[in-house]
Amino acid sequence: MALRMKPKPFVWVTVTFFFLLFFSCDKNAVDRPSPEIEVDQSDKEIEKIAENARRALPTFFRNLTRPEAGADNFFVKYPLSADDGGTEQVWLGNIHFKEGIYYGRLANMPKLQSGRKKNNLITFDPDKITDWMYIQNGKIIGGQSIKYLLEKIPENQRSEDQRKILLMFN
Numbered sequence: 590m591a592l593r594m595k596p597k598p599f600v601w602v603t604v605t606f607f608f609l610l611f612f613s614c615d616k617n618a619v620d621r622p623s624p625e626i627e628v629d630q631s632d633k634e635i636e637k638i639a640e641n642a643r644r645a646l647p648t649f650f651r652n653l654t655r656p657e658a659g660a661d662n663f664f665v666k667y668p669l670s671a672d673d674g675g676t677e678q679v680w681l682g683n684i685h686f687k688e689g690i691y692y693g694r695l696a697n698m699p700k701l702q703s704g705r706k707k708n709n710l711i712t713f714d715p716d717k718i719t720d721w722m723y724i725q726n727g728k729i730i731g732g733q734s735i736k737y738l739l740e741k742i743p744e745n746q747r748s749e750d751q752r753k754i755l756l757m758f759n
Contacts, residue, residue: 638733639719642666649721649731653684659726664696666720666734667713671701678719681711691715729757 653663664680671677677700681693691713698707705711722732729735736758739751747755 634737635719635734638737641733642720642731643716643718645731646715646718646721649723652723652730656723657725660723660730663723664721665693665713665715665718666722667693667718669699669702669705669711671699672703673701675701677701681713683710724757727757728759729754730759732758 649663649665652660656663662682663684664682665684666678667681668676668678679699680696682696683692683694685692692710693713695705695707695709695711699705720732720734722735723730736755739747739755742751
């Protein structure tokens with residue numbers, strides 16, 4: 590899921606469920622367009638989710654470095670500067686720490702940044718993480734921004750994939 594923040598009162602959220610590719614047998618999932626929804630930039634719930642995610646980072650990093658049985662697919666959501674001066678939220682996977690620097694690989698293709706592609710290695714500041722998630726025994730741990738944004742979509746307008754993802758939350 591990529592979140593675009595502009596200096597306008599609304600932002601466009603591109604719901605990119607890259608992590609579905611890890612669980613889906615449907616190889617066509619890659620070719621599906623990502624739905625976009627408009628979200629108020631000052632959405633207090635998104636701000637609260639980001640604060641809670643940063644507060645719980647020790648739990649995330651503990652599980653990343655010493656995963657329990659059945660835990661894998663660790664990701665953080667991180668803001669990057671977009672070409673238009675706004676911000677695009679991207680998911681980073683392959684998280685690791687070396688010589689005091691955090692690294693991650695772009696897990697989804699940035700839509701608002703030229704020159705960056707899926708799987709590019711980037712450095713990140715953990716104090717700017719806006720969400721995190723991992724999968725444990727088929728359930729999503731964390732990922733509260735995903736859950737929140739999916740729940741904003743009226744139930745009768747959710748795709749089958751979106752319904753499946755919501756079921757993966759505890």
